[in-house]
Amino acid sequence: MKEKDAKTIIRKITNDVMAAIESGSLGQWVKPWQSFGFPKNVKTKQQYGLLNTFWLTDSLLRFGFTYPAWATEKQWNSLGYSLREGEFAKTEVLYPCHVKFPVYAQKKHVVEGIEEEQEEAPLYYKSYLVHKTFSVLNIAQINIPENEYDLFVTKTIQNGSEGINQFVQSIDHNMEESGVEQASYLIPLDTIRMPKKTYFRSETEYWATYLHELGHWTGAYHRLNRGFSSGSRNYAQPSLQVNLDLVENCNIENILGLG
Numbered sequence: 001m002k003e004k005d006a007k008t009i010i011r012k013i014t015n016d017v018m019a020a021i022e023s024g025s026l027g028q029w030v031k032p033w034q035s036f037g038f039p040k041n042v043k044t045k046q047q048y049g050l051l052n053t054f055w056l057t058d059s060l061l062r063f064g065f066t067y068p069a070w071a072t073e074k075q076w077n078s079l080g081y082s083l084r085e086g087e088f089a090k091t092e093v094l095y096p097c098h099v100k101f102p103v104y105a106q107k108k109h110v111v112e113g114i115e116e117e118q119e120e121a122p123l124y125y126k127s128y129l130v131h132k133t134f135s136v137l138n139i140a141q142i143n144i145p146e147n148e149y150d151l152f153v154t155k156t157i158q159n160g161s162e163g164i165n166q167f168v169q170s171i172d173h174n175m176e177e178s179g180v181e182q183a184s185y186l187i188p189l190d191t192i193r194m195p196k197k198t199y200f201r202s203e204t205e206y207w208a209t210y211l212h213e214l215g216h217w218t219g220a221y222h223r224l225n226r227g228f229s230s231g232s233r234n235y236a237q238p239s240l241q242v243n244l245d246l247v248e249n250c251n252i253e254n255i256l257g258l259g
């Protein structure tokens with residue numbers, strides 16, 4: 001597809017984001033892909049970047065798809081699947097790439113004595129960032145049996161918080177609940193302080209916060225010894241990078257970065 005199509009997509013994403021901000025209704029918006037993760041390419045198993053995430057999520061809503069699993073037709077074919085009869089590509093993804101163009105400099109004039117001679121200037125290339133567009137198909141458009149969806153779609157596990165609770169309890173650490181409105185890791189006491197669970201809007205958010213503080217806890221000098229000196233960035237970089245989707249899915253391996 002042409003570069004101008006990519007510019008049209010980027011312009012529309014920008015306009016949609018600005019319109020949402022100016023509407024003042026963002027507080028009522030609920031992330032539509034929360035239960036199934038971010039848009040992902042089923043062939044590479046990689047999540048799409050920010051612009052493509054906006055665009056593909058918008059496509060889910062516009063075309064009534066449920067699962068954020070995408071790939072090009074060639075990629076689906078390589079996995080042994082084909083397009084459903086009557087279906088066609090309805091959206092695209094952007095792929096940034098650099099294109100080099102030759103730049104011809106003007107000839108230089110060299111004066112030696114009386115005669116003028118022309119010297120060829122070296123040819124060089126200038127790089128430009130452009131976006132190519134590739135058509136992609138949602139899993140709903142492919143002839144995949146429902147019993148094989150689990151190969152490509154991560155579905156929310158009911159009562160996943162029970163597994164998180166068991167994981168946290170298996171770690172020998174100190175934790176105290178209090179009436180304070182702040183979660184923190186108290187370095188001198190080597191203790192995690194958490195607001196009461198009833199203060200949280202959901203159990204998922206409680207466990208996400210708990211695991212975040214547990215990440216800080218791992219940095220103590222007698223554990224990973226990341227250092228908590230004044231101004232150090234290490235305190236703000238816990239070893240457990242917690243994602244609400246992973247907590248909901250009770251995906252311990254991914255939470256720990258082992259997946």
